[in-house]
Amino acid sequence: MTNILIFIVGFLGIVTLVQILRVSELMSAVHKQDVNEVNEKDNIFNSKMMLIVGALFLISFFWQYFEWKHLLLPEASSEHGVIIDELMTFTMLLIIFVFLITQPLLFWYSYKYRKGKGNETAYYFAHNNKLEIIWTVVPAIVLTGVILYGLSTWNKITNADVKGATVIELYAKQFNWTARYSGADNKLGSAHYKLVSPINPSGTNALGVDTRDNDVNAAWKDDIITTPVDNVVHLVKGQPVLLKFRSQDVIHSAFLPHFRVQMNCVPGMTTQFAFTPTKTTAEMKATEGEDFDYVLLCNKICGASHYNMQMKFIVETQEEYDTWMSSQKTLSEKVSTQTVITELVTQK
Amino acid sequence: MSDHHKETFITKYIFSIDHKMIAKQFLITGMLMGIVGMLMSILFRLQLSSPGEPFAILEWFGVDWNPTLDANGNVIGTPIMEGVLDPNLYLSLVTMHGTILVFWVLTAGLSGTFANFLIPLQIGARDMASGFINMLSYWFFFAATVVLLISLFVHTGPASAGWTIYPPLSAIKETIPGSGLGQDLWLIAMALFVVSSLLGGLNYIVTILNLRTKGMSMSRLPLTIWAIFITAILGVLSFPVLLSCALLLIFDRSFGTSFYLSDIIIGGEALHHTGGSPILFEHLFWFLGHPEVYIILLPALGIVSEVMSVNSRKPIFGYKAMVLALIAIAFLSFIVWGHHMFITGMDPFLGSVFTFTTLLIAIPSAVKVFNYLATLWKASIRFTPAMLFTIGFVSTFLTGGLTGLILGDSALDINVHDTYFVVGHFHIVMGLSAIYGMFAGVYHWFPKMYGRMMNKKLGYLHFWVTFICAYGVFFPMHFLGLAGLPRRYYTNSAFPMFDELTDINQLITTFAIVGGLIQFIFVFNFFYSIFKGTKATKNPWESNTLEWTTPIERMHGNWPGEIPTVYRWPYDYSKPGAEKDFIPQTEPLKEGEEEH
Structure with missing residues (x-):
């Protein structure tokens, strides 16, 4: 019924419009003036x-x-x-200035x-070299400044010194994140997608970490993998962190808007981003409200639940971090070592 | 070569080789696709303003759809259940909206219409170099349209990996329902589309280079033709890359190759693909994708230059600079694609290079804006609906261009990449600007197309409501983006940090609905005027270019007698010493008169 009503209303609307136009055009014939002439x-x-x-x-x-x-x-x-914010403020002010x-x-x-009184004819003004040079050169000079400023900021960010940074891996899959801390040796154990359990019967973990126990392969032992129950990444205020990203299925993007961090997670390759958090979650709660939390969002379309692929980050003091860390079990404490290696060739 | 063969209904309206009829075919197909794309955007805007709520309008569309469940009990391929939009369908709508608007409306609808219509008329040619290839170009486009529309009705839904269809999401059908048959049809449609675009583009280039009438030197070409010429070159150079990019994806999808895929686990199984890289796809895609932005924008720049000059009764300021700026923008557009990929983990040095080239585009763009302002200065503006859209174009080109300075800067891009800031930016600078250029072109050349005038009052209503609503939709998106809101989110209710953005989303949706519905006024005006509009005179806008020297009645071959000869550039408006405020290009220079 509603549909019929909508249809009738739409139809009548069009008929009305046609009639109005017809009337206005007939009027123009009466007045001997083209209704559509401006x-x-x-x-x-x-x-x-x-x-x-x-x-x-x-x-x-x-x-x-x-x-x-x-x-x-x-x-x-x-x-x-x-420094990103500073560059942003500078660029924003510049474009708002030009905009205004x-x-x-x-x-x-x-x-x-x-067109009208006092303005019946236009001024014939086809070109003016001086003006044109001015408004080519001025933007060029301003842009040179913008480019130099932008590139120097970019270089500072991408050339950050990662020595001494805590290495943490973020592993993405539809539609959740898992984190792996590199542990006391600050080295992540090597991993391969064919070792991911449960696809690999001898696999021992969901990230495909190679858990064979031998001399050259020991970095995994102190690694710590978050569990779905406690799926939070802990960071220490002031301590540089090097995030390494992997993906298991499609492209995801790790977006940490509060830290100004974003990096794609691409299946088949490892990407990374280094940064140093400067404010604890508690400090942020004090200024931004009790509800505040640092979050990691997925920012590359990845499927139906893309909009809800998230993970909490907590920035805390060294003491709080140490307390939390001491309660964690390392990978070697949680899983049995792998003895049989499948057809896989572990990539170093 | 005035061939007066008898035209039947079929050769006149369907398999026509007359460039004017082909232009109209492109225009009307583009308009219909535009309506489809616009309605899609209203559906997903409703979802964004009231996430998860049922809507009568969705029930209306989806009343007969039954949910199908897969083995795990997940709903697959159900577009709408009881009026609630399904997340997969949301992504499909977003994907198809982008695909339709970018390719079908603003590439084929805009270039196809005005390149076909204006090239022969404005350079003084009887028709395109090859009328047959021109006809093929349309029918490939038509076939692409049919395939794309069919994909809307397949069981698993249309493509849904975003209009950029990044693999593996677009390559592996288990990752998202839309990656099944819908994606195959998308790729087939796109391949047909590329063929259409190439056939058209080659024809445009050949025609412009070879069929200019006597006296029509390159330096006397209207800026519309310059813009179309450069656009065609861009298309011919970049679309083949998209085609190969799509073919490799088809191979990966159907024939087990690994161009884009490596180390993937889906549904608890490791796929055999190794050694490929999704990043390769991104490079290939954006090698077309970025020039594509200018394939969309340049014709609009050309149309706007022409319409503004005619209705300001003033030469376009800095003709040579305008041409040079077009060439500079086109050249640079080939070496900036990496700015879509700053955060893919590419080498930071490469990022620096792309930042540098990207920001350089601001220089020719700035020149264009200043030249437009200088054209308006001391003009005698006649506000036709076309002129209004022209002014609207300058406004949006400016607003959207400025935010490009932020997105093109790799360091700033880190935090606004893929947020609503980007959505606001490209909709304003590319979407709105190009569509305004298209509207300006339709209002301006309608009398030439159909021999009748469009209703001006409806035109004014259309412009003002569109202009206000479009800014109402896209300007607030910058704030959403700066609040960190990612694009392509089904709802932002999963994050407490975005709760307060609901008001903005509702505001945007309201503007979108009003702005969307007002487009029907345009559609109505268009079809009404074809049949019932007041009769047009031969040169209603008192314009200089050659198309207005043709008879009002459409005829094959354009000019009944000799093709006119050209003696001057097209922008002699209000030239001192002239009797009238316009001097057609066919008027010889008076003794002692200097050519601009």
């Missing part, structure tokens, strides 16, 4: 609209900023994040130079 009235109406809508647009820009400012991400909680000069000019010219 006249003085149209020019005045539209030029005024340009001014009004242009002004509203710029006002709405400020309104949105002040109304929604509190929703934006808080200041970065990492060392490199601070050029947009008003556009709407103002559209208003001022409408």
